[in-house]
Amino acid sequence: MAPRVRKTTKPRPAPTCPDCDGKGETTEAVRVGSRKSRVTEHRQTAMCLSCLGTGEAPATD
Numbered sequence: 001m002a003p004r005v006r007k008t009t010k011p012r013p014a015p016t017c018p019d020c021d022g023k024g025e026t027t028e029a030v031r032v033g034s035r036k037s038r039v040t041e042h043r044q045t046a047m048c049l050s051c052l053g054t055g056e057a058p059a060t061d
C-alpha cells in the first residue's frame with residue numbers, strides 16, 4: 001500500500017483584506033470643511049493602506 005504522496009505545498013490562501021474587501025483600494029466620501037464635515041458626491045479612491053493595494057490581508061508575522 002503506497003499512499004500517494006502528494007506534495008501539498010499549497011500556500012494558505014491569501015486572506016482577503018478586510019479593509020478594502022480585497023479590492024486593494026478604498027473609496028471614501030470626500031468631506032469638505034472640518035466644521036461642517038459635509039459629505040460631497042465626490043468620492044476619493046485611495047490605495048488601501050492596510051494591504052498597500054494588494055487586496056490581501058497583511059501577513060502577521
Ligand SMILES: [Zn+2]
Pocket residue numbers: 017018019020021022023024025048049050051052053054055056
Ligand atoms: Zn486592503
